[in-house]
Amino acid sequence: MQHRGSRSSGAPGSESAPRTPDKGIGRRRFLGYLVAAPTLAAAAHLGQSAAAPREAGAVIPSAPEASEISDLNDLMTAAAAPTSNLISVVVNSDGTASFDMPRSESGQGVTTMAAMLIAEELDLPLDKINVTLADARPELVFNQITAGSNTVISTYRPIRIAAAIARGQLLKAAAVELGEDPTRLTSYLGVIKAPDGRTIGYGALAGRAASQQTKQVEVTLKDPSEFTVIGTPRNRIDALAAVTGRKTFAMDLNIPDALPTMICRPPTIKGTPRSVANADEVRQMPGVTDVVQIATGIAVRAKTFGQCIDAVNALDATWNPGTADNESDDTVLDKIRQAESPFTVPKVDPAAEVVEGRFTFYFRNNAALEPNTAVADVRPDRAEIWAPLQTPILCKQRVAKQLGLQEDAVAVHVQQAGGAFGRRLFDDAVIEAVEASRKMGKPVKLMWHRTDECRQGRTHPLCTSRIRASFSGDNVLTFEQRHASVGTDYSHGFGEMLTATNDDDRPPVVRENDKGSAGQVFNLTVNVPYNFGAVTQSLDEVDTYGTFPTGSVRNLVNPDVRTAQELMVDQIAAKMGKDPYQFRREFVDDERLRAVLDKVAAEGEWGREMAHKTAQAITVHKEYKGATACLVEIDCRDETVNRKIRNAVTGPRVTKVVMAIDAGLPVNPRGLEAQMQGGIMDGIAQALTSSLHLRDGVLLEGSWDDYFYTRHWNAPLETRVIVMPPTTGKPGGAGEFGVASPMAAVACAYARATGTIPTSFPINHDTLSFNPKPTVPPLPPSPTNGLTFTY
Amino acid sequence: MRTHTFIVNGERVHVKIEDDVRLLWVLRDVLGITGPKYGCGINVCKACTCHINGKAFNPCSVRVADIKGNDEVTTIEGLPDTVGADLHPMQEAWLERDVAQCGYCQPGQIMAAVAKVRQAREAGHEVNDADIDEIRNICRCGTYARIREAIKEGATKM
Numbered sequence: 051m052q053h054r055g056s057r058s059s060g061a062p063g064s065e066s067a068p069r070t071p072d073k074g075i076g077r078r079r080f081l082g083y084l085v086a087a088p089t090l091a092a093a094a095h096l097g098q099s100a101a102a103p104r105e106a107g108a109v110i111p112s113a114p115e116a117s118e119i120s121d122l123n124d125l126m127t128a129a130a131a132p133t134s135n136l137i138s139v140v141v142n143s144d145g146t147a148s149f150d151m152p153r154s155e156s157g158q159g160v161t162t163m164a165a166m167l168i169a170e171e172l173d174l175p176l177d178k179i180n181v182t183l184a185d186a187r188p189e190l191v192f193n194q195i196t197a198g199s200n201t202v203i204s205t206y207r208p209i210r211i212a213a214a215i216a217r218g219q220l221l222k223a224a225a226v227e228l229g230e231d232p233t234r235l236t237s238y239l240g241v242i243k244a245p246d247g248r249t250i251g252y253g254a255l256a257g258r259a260a261s262q263q264t265k266q267v268e269v270t271l272k273d274p275s276e277f278t279v280i281g282t283p284r285n286r287i288d289a290l291a292a293v294t295g296r297k298t299f300a301m302d303l304n305i306p307d308a309l310p311t312m313i314c315r316p317p318t319i320k321g322t323p324r325s326v327a328n329a330d331e332v333r334q335m336p337g338v339t340d341v342v343q344i345a346t347g348i349a350v351r352a353k354t355f356g357q358c359i360d361a362v363n364a365l366d367a368t369w370n371p372g373t374a375d376n377e378s379d380d381t382v383l384d385k386i387r388q389a390e391s392p393f394t395v396p397k398v399d400p401a402a403e404v405v406e407g408r409f410t411f412y413f414r415n416n417a418a419l420e421p422n423t424a425v426a427d428v429r430p431d432r433a434e435i436w437a438p439l440q441t442p443i444l445c446k447q448r449v450a451k452q453l454g455l456q457e458d459a460v461a462v463h464v465q466q467a468g469g470a471f472g473r474r475l476f477d478d479a480v481i482e483a484v485e486a487s488r489k490m491g492k493p494v495k496l497m498w499h500r501t502d503e504c505r506q507g508r509t510h511p512l513c514t515s516r517i518r519a520s521f522s523g524d525n526v527l528t529f530e531q532r533h534a535s536v537g538t539d540y541s542h543g544f545g546e547m548l549t550a551t552n553d554d555d556r557p558p559v560v561r562e563n564d565k566g567s568a569g570q571v572f573n574l575t576v577n578v579p580y581n582f583g584a585v586t587q588s589l590d591e592v593d594t595y596g597t598f599p600t601g602s603v604r605n606l607v608n609p610d611v612r613t614a615q616e617l618m619v620d621q622i623a624a625k626m627g628k629d630p631y632q633f634r635r636e637f638v639d640d641e642r643l644r645a646v647l648d649k650v651a652a653e654g655e656w657g658r659e660m661a662h663k664t665a666q667a668i669t670v671h672k673e674y675k676g677a678t679a680c681l682v683e684i685d686c687r688d689e690t691v692n693r694k695i696r697n698a699v700t701g702p703r704v705t706k707v708v709m710a711i712d713a714g715l716p717v718n719p720r721g722l723e724a725q726m727q728g729g730i731m732d733g734i735a736q737a738l739t740s741s742l743h744l745r746d747g748v749l750l751e752g753s754w755d756d757y758f759y760t761r762h763w764n765a766p767l768e769t770r771v772i773v774m775p776p777t778t779g780k781p782g783g784a785g786e787f788g789v790a791s792p793m794a795a796v797a798c799a800y801a802r803a804t805g806t807i808p809t810s811f812p813i814n815h816d817t818l819s820f821n822p823k824p825t826v827p828p829l830p831p832s833p834t835n836g837l838t839f840t841y
Numbered sequence: 842m843r844t845h846t847f848i849v850n851g852e853r854v855h856v857k858i859e860d861d862v863r864l865l866w867v868l869r870d871v872l873g874i875t876g877p878k879y880g881c882g883i884n885v886c887k888a889c890t891c892h893i894n895g896k897a898f899n900p901c902s903v904r905v906a907d908i909k910g911n912d913e914v915t916t917i918e919g920l921p922d923t924v925g926a927d928l929h930p931m932q933e934a935w936l937e938r939d940v941a942q943c944g945y946c947q948p949g950q951i952m953a954a955v956a957k958v959r960q961a962r963e964a965g966h967e968v969n970d971a972d973i974d975e976i977r978n979i980c981r982c983g984t985y986a987r988i989r990e991a992i993k994e995g996a997t998k999m
């Protein structure tokens with residue numbers, strides 16, 4: 051590796067410093083700050099806009115849809131720009147750098163991404179960069195929400211600016227120490243070197259490079275041609291902690307006296323507690339210290355979680371009805387059917403052929419593997435919270451309001467999350483922990499049981515998607531999509547009180563839906579990535595989001611919206627007598643889509659001979675300033691479908707997936723690959739096996755052996771993700787991006803292998819493949835026969 | 842309430858607690874060994890997978906009273922010591938493939954993988970796709986593809 055020469059303008063504030071003319075041209079200078087501190091601290095404003103221009107299409111171009119002009123990410127970054135505050139990179143005397151990141155890390159790899167950006171601009175090895183998660187910082191206003199795959203898009207530039215300013219300042223300090231002109235110095239892996247070979251480490255310079263006052267400075271960022279870290283595959287910075295069991299989650303914290311706490315929950319969705327007959331008796335149970343009633347149930351605190359489970363199940367409670375006691379899958383579907391808007395585009399050509407489809411997508415669970423957890427220590431005059439949170443500012447504000455405290459009397463420490471997928475946009479567990487801690491007068495470590503997660507947790511709303519398309523000759527003339535759904539809860543707004551709508555004074559169970567947000571999010575995230583003439587898409591919602599606990603599960607509406615579309619695309623292609631790949635190739639409205647499509651077709655051997663009841667399918671997806679394509683092969687042969695595994699759904703198996711992603715500029719191709727693989731597993735689950743069954747106000751699922759997320763036996767034997775070389779030079783989102791295309795491809799492959807176009811998802815929903823656990827007592831007791839299963 | 846004694850990660854422990862408390866909570870809430878994770882409490886998710894006398898098991902579903910005095914419990918924290926190294930080869934393979942995402946399931950996945958490789962060998966073959974298909978550990982982040990590769994690679998060094 052080459053030592054990197056000093057960028058002439060890298061020294062902040064040195065306006066008179068000589069420039070290297072050719073390198074300065076075409077580069078943009080950015081403003082950041084040196085922050086007054088005992089050690090070197092450099093900062094930048096969070097927030098940038100990165101709208102990608104839309105490329106013209108062929109065939110009959112469709113008018114650009116809202117999401118193509120300005121997608122949700124632009125709205126999120128724009129919301130941040132005028133009000134955002136500073137994020138700082140600090141250089142320490144031990145030669146390390148620190149960055150307190152105002153985002154949540156849930157496995158999506160944003161801390162690694164941040165460390166890479168710092169490593170790039172600061173010329174410091176990755177393992178010398180510590181990225182921690184910032185406490186809630188209300189002054190960041192809109193800018194501490196982790197959602198919509200926005201993190202890399204919104205932090206890509208500010209983190210680099212801060213790191214580049216820090217490096218410039220180190221060079222200046224080194225120049226003084228070494229008596230050299232800063233432009234003659236080079237920096238490499240945390241060491242600054244003079245032409246004569248003398249060196250000085252960042253650690254030794256950290257104090258001397260510190261600024262006495264906070265001041266604005268200009269800086270030039272590296273040209274992408276100089277990147278040695280960005281765009282190279284890097285392992286996660288927390289990988290070692292993860293494989294040694296040292297990675298700490300909220301549940302692993304050792305906060306003094308914060309004893310395990312669980313909640314006895316009502317038998318139906320959002321029921322509320324009426325009375326408890328035996329609280330005193332339960333308080334006498336082994337290990338139990340406290341039993342108190344809170345808004346959502348009866349909280350029990352004990353020495354161990356095991357004793358909490360026993361105490362929860364021993365409670366003799368009565369309950370008020372919930373919000374959906376009379377609702378079942380069928381009643382909700384009826385309501386949705388009534389809410390479905392008619393198609394509006396008139397038939398363009400009387401000779402055109404019309405295809406129509408209606409698809410149902412059942413409720414899906416939003417839980418991560420780490421259940422909802424929150425540690426709360428509420429005192430009369432202050433409160434301290436530890437929890438994995440995608441919206442920490444809002445949480446801080448809500449807790450302050452809940453307790454009647456000033457915001458600054460509430461400290462909210464964001465913890466690493468064991469998965470999030472949108473679930474941790476909601477602080478339900480924190481609000482419960484705070485109420486329990488306040489009423490008990492003691493710190494609590496509150497955890498939801500898995501069964502709580504299934505039955506009272508957030509869901510991806512049940513919805514239908516209808517499509518009507520017309521085509522004539524070689525042209526698709528119209529393509530209309532009508533999506534109708536149980537309301538999605540977007541009440542978190544941009545993660546603070548100004549835009550949040552979930553902080554009214556009514557109890558949390560009866561909040562009204564906010565149709566405005568849902569419609570806006572829908573319009574900003576959906577598109578039809580093909581030149582299909584007159585395209586319209588619309589959303590209708592039923593129920594308030596107080597009725598069902600919903601949320602914007604990974605990739606929001608697009609897994610469903612796009613699956614419906616791609617199933618119709620295959621039908622149109624078939625009716626036109628065209629190959630599914632060639633048809634898409636011809637109609638995609640974006641060159642980047644065409645490139646990823648070609649890539650997976652070639653690498654996945656599109657069109658190869660497939661055995662009876664096995665098939666390939668191919669789909670695309672465009673979102674998050676990127677493009678994906680996915681080719682899958684599915685095996686629907688009887689011997690595969692009927693594989694017997696104890697307490698498991700087997701069914702068709704996706705045997706091979708080849709996916710390509712163009713993320714504009716892949717900051718960490720390895721991380722991107724991981725995100726796509728996760729999206730593939732989600733897509734398989736949602737197409738084939740994962741759903742909740744609603745019966746009379748109860749979601750019947752109660753564990754991972756009822757709610758069939760993809761398991762090892764259903765994971766593809768071959769999974770390949772191809773990360774395309776940089777295209778736009780701007781990084782796009784990743785965390786949510788991977789679900790839509792694989793889900794659609796699996797659905798299409800199933801249709802081609804079986805000859806039956808599936809119309810409801812997951813395809814196994816009509817068969818209840820487990821015995822529902824009782825709702826009273828609410829938790830399944832832990833078995834005692836674990837030793838009979840050792841292997 | 843009696844005192845239970847057994848060996849965890851090579852050290853003898855004594856725990857005074859009710860007989861029917863499941864071992865997972867004794868490890869996590871009493872002994873502060875937090876590598877084994879909770880994901881269900883009913884022997885389904887396998888996030889809590891540890892070894893007892895070298896075999897995989899799920900402490901969420903075993904009463905502490907059923908652990909005998911000479912039983913050796915190994916959690917992810919103690920796995921490297923079983924091979925006298927800083928890391929077990931399976932952990933190395935996990936790093937090599939950058940398997941973890943959120944990491945929550947991974948201690949359990951690694952403990953299951955090590956046991957699966959040994960089980961396959963006892964049955965006279967090297968671990969294969971069919972063996973891996975039998976692993977019940979959930980990964981909600983969907984790292985299955987990398988786990989599959991890492992198990993095969995880790996096995997070659999075990």
Ligand code: FES
Binds near residue numbers: 902
């Ligand atoms: S917590 Fe032990 S198997 Fe799920």
Ligand code: FES
Binds near residue numbers: 942946982984
């Ligand atoms: S890495 Fe998150 S659950 Fe497996």
